[in-house]
Amino acid sequence: MSVAAELNQDNALPTIEGEIPGIAWVNGEFCPLSEAKVSLLDWGFLRGDCTYDVICVYKGAFFRLEDHLDRFLASLDKLQLQMPFDRHGLTEVMVECVRRPGLRDAFVKLVCTRGLQPPTFSRNPRDALNQMFVYSVPYTFFMTDEQRERGMHIHVASTPRIPPECIDPTIKNYNRLDFVSGIFEAYDAGADQVILPDQYGNITEGLGFNVFVIKDGRATSPGEGVLEGVTRKSVLELCEEIGIPAGLGTVSIDDLLYADEAFLCTGAGGVVGITEVNGHVIANGMPRETTRRLDALYWAKHEDPAWITSIDYGS
């Protein structure tokens, strides 16, 4: 059985009216996920003034925990947000969020918002009381088994990604109306997912994934105007391990269309081939050898002590 099928079976998702088997930490207390609430007055909600991160738990261990914490703490700094604990305290809460519901394969999500204003309705962000939320949900793949097998059919939208001069894309954030209109465009075109171009016609990324192209043996991922994915970093390290030249650079839409291989990468699925772009078949229409090899290595690293942090679930 594929990794996707295995995970989805272990964590069969409940129907929409059922309870989601995860828990949340809000304001110092744990509660069932279905009861966790954000205030209507929270600037995270009203202004998209927040940052978040998502850490994968696989077979009872965090994957690349320190990389995710580094990115999250850097995002807090860039936005002048403060969370109510240090790195170690945060990790303890994250562990509780998977230990209590007994989730072996999960996402742990961290969200810090600008939060609530005092009753004076100050417009000064420095007056806000920042809010922190930590919660767990069962691991689910971003794409179906069929899509993983045959590769993703991608639409490069006409809407450009919000320029990095406007919103720093290295801060993982929820300002995603660019992706939302792109997704509508992609679905209307019969594609599975969208990749947004920048204003100059080069490709950036998708809603939750980075992109690589391989040409003449060299792997390249867009270096600017994108989130610095932990999976992207993992792929670059894996390429080095197996001797494939790889790096960051400019990737045009034509580079994607005429790539020998192309794939997307995300903590919510690993390395997945891109086999069609705007109706144009890439390579021979199936994920090719290097893509498959990198995906297998990526999942093998989920059991490598150097890349994981085991969770103590108690008895």
Ligand SMILES: *Cc1c(COP(=O)(O)O)cnc(C)c1O
């Ligand atoms: C989360 C995210 C990614 C992928 O990051 P990983 O750390 O690899 O999961 C890529 N792009 C955007 C816009 C994202 O939000």
